[in-house]
Amino acid sequence: MSRRNHTDKNASGDPRKRTGAPGVSAENGDGGYNAGIAVFSYIVGGIIVWSLIGWGLDYLWGTRWIVLVGALLGAAGGFYLSHMHGLTSSRNPAGGSGAASGPSEDGNSNAK
Numbered sequence: 001m002s003r004r005n006h007t008d009k010n011a012s013g014d015p016r017k018r019t020g021a022p023g024v025s026a027e028n029g030d031g032g033y034n035a036g037i038a039v040f041s042y043i044v045g046g047i048i049v050w051s052l053i054g055w056g057l058d059y060l061w062g063t064r065w066i067v068l069v070g071a072l073l074g075a076a077g078g079f080y081l082s083h084m085h086g087l088t089s090s091r092n093p094a095g096g097s098g099a100a101s102g103p104s105e106d107g108n109s110n111a112k
Contacts, residue, residue: 047071
């Protein structure tokens with residue numbers, strides 16, 4: 001008997017096509033707090049990992065600047081991963097701009 005994990009399915013029902021970052025709920029499209037933590041961890045994690053790689057190369061080659069290049073590369077990589085996971089894009093589920101535009105729906109009842 002095969003057991004399927006129903007939490008990994010996307011809107012089309014295909015479990016292989018996961019969207020979003022790990023830990024970000026698929027039901028809540030805006031991500032909110034979890035998306036912010038995911039973006040932060042991608043960027044900080046990238047800076048730490050690539051700085052350590054740069055530090056190691058600096059130690060091996062006797063230079064002092066590769067650690068800075070590694071930190072910048074890690075930050076750029078973190079932003080890139082955040083963007084590719086859809087965490088940094090502005091999405092409007094209702095199709096609107098999110099800001100009020102035009103007159104209110106109650107008409108002229110508030111006009112004096």
